[in-house]
Amino acid sequence: VDEDLVSIGRFARLCRLTVKRLRHYDEQGLLRPAHVDAATGYRYYRRDQAGEALTIGLLRALDVPLPVITEVLSRDPEAVDRALRGQRDRLAAEIRHRERLLATVQRLIADGVPGAEVTLADEPARQVLVARATAAPERLGPVVGRCIADALAAAGDRVAGCPIGVYPLDGLETAEMPVAVAIPVAAEPGSETLAGGPVAATIHIGAYEQVPIAYHALLSWLYARGHTPLGEAREEYLVGPATAEPDGYVTRITIPIEAEGAHD
Amino acid sequence: VDEDLVSIGRFARLCRLTVKRLRHYDEQGLLRPAHVDAATGYRYYRRDQAGEALTIGLLRALDVPLPVITEVLSRDPEAVDRALRGQRDRLAAEIRHRERLLATVQRLIADGVPGAEVTLADEPARQVLVARATAAPERLGPVVGRCIADALAAAGDRVAGCPIGVYPLDGLETAEMPVAVAIPVAAEPGSETLAGGPVAATIHIGAYEQVPIAYHALLSWLYARGHTPLGEAREEYLVGPATAEPDGYVTRITIPIEAEGAHD
DNA sequence: TTGCTCCTCACGTCACGTGAGGTGGC
DNA sequence: TTGCTCCTCACGTCACGTGAGGTGGC
Numbered sequence: 001v002d003e004d005l006v007s008i009g010r011f012a013r014l015c016r017l018t019v020k021r022l023r024h025y026d027e028q029g030l031l032r033p034a035h036v037d038a039a040t041g042y043r044y045y046r047r048d049q050a051g052e053a054l055t056i057g058l059l060r061a062l063d064v065p066l067p068v069i070t071e072v073l074s075r076d077p078e079a080v081d082r083a084l085r086g087q088r089d090r091l092a093a094e095i096r097h098r099e100r101l102l103a104t105v106q107r108l109i110a111d112g113v114p115g116a117e118v119t120l121a122d123e124p125a126r127q128v129l130v131a132r133a134t135a136a137p138e139r140l141g142p143v144v145g146r147c148i149a150d151a152l153a154a155a156g157d158r159v160a161g162c163p164i165g166v167y168p169l170d171g172l173e174t175a176e177m178p179v180a181v182a183i184p185v186a187a188e189p190g191s192e193t194l195a196g197g198p199v200a201a202t203i204h205i206g207a208y209e210q211v212p213i214a215y216h217a218l219l220s221w222l223y224a225r226g227h228t229p230l231g232e233a234r235e236e237y238l239v240g241p242a243t244a245e246p247d248g249y250v251t252r253i254t255i256p257i258e259a260e261g262a263h264d
Numbered sequence: 265v266d267e268d269l270v271s272i273g274r275f276a277r278l279c280r281l282t283v284k285r286l287r288h289y290d291e292q293g294l295l296r297p298a299h300v301d302a303a304t305g306y307r308y309y310r311r312d313q314a315g316e317a318l319t320i321g322l323l324r325a326l327d328v329p330l331p332v333i334t335e336v337l338s339r340d341p342e343a344v345d346r347a348l349r350g351q352r353d354r355l356a357a358e359i360r361h362r363e364r365l366l367a368t369v370q371r372l373i374a375d376g377v378p379g380a381e382v383t384l385a386d387e388p389a390r391q392v393l394v395a396r397a398t399a400a401p402e403r404l405g406p407v408v409g410r411c412i413a414d415a416l417a418a419a420g421d422r423v424a425g426c427p428i429g430v431y432p433l434d435g436l437e438t439a440e441m442p443v444a445v446a447i448p449v450a451a452e453p454g455s456e457t458l459a460g461g462p463v464a465a466t467i468h469i470g471a472y473e474q475v476p477i478a479y480h481a482l483l484s485w486l487y488a489r490g491h492t493p494l495g496e497a498r499e500e501y502l503v504g505p506a507t508a509e510p511d512g513y514v515t516r517i518t519i520p521i522e523a524e525g526a527h528d
Numbered sequence: 529t530t531g532c533t534c535c536t537c538a539c540g541t542c543a544c545g546t547g548a549g550g551t552g553g554c
Numbered sequence: 555t556t557g558c559t560c561c562t563c564a565c566g567t568c569a570c571g572t573g574a575g576g577t578g579g580c
Contacts, residue, residue, distance in 0.1 A: 008559090008560075009558090013433075013434045014483075014487065014492070014493075015483075016433070018544090018545085019559090019560085020545065020546090021543085023562095039552095040552060040553095040561070041560080041561055042561075043561095047490065048488065050484070050487035051487060051488060054480050054483055054484050055484075057480075058476060061365075062368060065543090080377060084369055084372050084373045087369050088369045088370060091362050091366040091369060092366060094358075094362055098355050098358055098359045098362070099359060101325075102352060102355040102359065105348055105352045105355060108326075109348045113322075169277075169280070170277045212322060212325060216321075216322045219280075219314070219318055223311055223315060226311065228278070271533075272533090273532090282570090283534085284572090285570070285571095287535095288569070304534075304577080305536075306534060306535075306578080307534085307535095324569085329569090330568085532578105533577100533578080534579095535576080535578090536574105538572105538574085539571105539573085540570105540571085540572080540573105541571090542568100544567095545565105546566080548563085549563090551560080551561070552558105553558090553559085554556105554557100554558095554559105
């Protein structure tokens, strides 16, 4: 049995791992050497531990986190499946996320970092029906979609304009934020008033994932001219999924600012 | 002008960043406050710094690293383009990498972590023509492809078998490793002998990116039976890109082991 | 006086890689 | 005796988030 023990370097070569990684797995309790010399601290592994070490190597090559691998090594047969399915979902989400970022980068390369097309306007107040919700930023799309559907259903055939999303400007992109969707309707009981007033506005053409580009342009423009946002941003979905592909969506973004005279 | 200075909290709200991030960008020299109160250490920003802060926020949302953003803020117009193209390439590479991992995970979910189909064999020695190169693991595919093409060209119509890749087993997946491709030919001047002997062998069916699964199975099998690899691994490309789609590739992997009698 | 804002440490994240400085075994 | 292997710290990575503990301004 003693013959069966190998040093850490030899074991690392057998398992195609590094010595440093094996020491790390020892510290983390993932894979303990079969024997540690009390005097020297030398680690010795049994050859039959190579199976576990190989499994660690395979799963790490697939980017499975060490705590998940720990569960897999517990020999619970369901743990393997859970780990693999979890990793599949994680990888799929990471790919989707990066594909969205890539699309935005491609757009910035093609069109340049946008600057100018900002206009000042005086928005009229409107009567609207409102659907509200809260959403984490990555869930914003579906949540707003549902709000739009709800509000449209409530408005029925009294719809008098395209949906308007209302978003806090100081939402920090991290936590849940409150969102609202307003549908313009003829004045009637149950409707609310969406305040009017002076705004800075820009038009965004393209998928909703690239809306941050438009906010960047709009806010840069504002600050360069000494304006300060006075409230929530609004997005008017002039052309959306009902009638176009993402590249053709048209969204008008407005941010309320102080009245022209008050400014200087 | 003094009116123009805002506290860090207010500035953070204007730029949709956190106070912590602004302090971090100050420390890193990315975005210095226009004024720091000597007595209290309070940071004050000019409103017209909001443009730079917004740009940092946009680029960070695209996962551009801070050192690259520093270059962008240098106002070199080419720097923006370099940064965006660099980020595009980085994102594309990350997506490709994860897609490969995902395919491997999917396969493991579908087929289970493989175990058994390992056989012992006694390989004959062969006369071969050899092409050699070194490759980082992520460049392995194209490099081996070129070696195969070179070796096949050298062999001409004397080809007497499918290509055989030869790989060190202690390549640590990190650095450059030497690779060789051997093409069996009729004995002739200029040919080398590829040694024969006892091996453990398994068949891998599917894309080359999933070959690590087969190595895991093969090595686990070996170690569970007390065998030790005695040299380099070989891959016989029985069915490859010339005649099939990746899912249909057939590869025979062998690892030399000690002779049967020597083992116990 | 009460909140709110701001400050500076210090630590944690994730899975190691990279030295520094020293010892053990054939 | 010479290399080679092995050991334990300690630090760096990347861009922050999360407290702890304390102070300044209306």
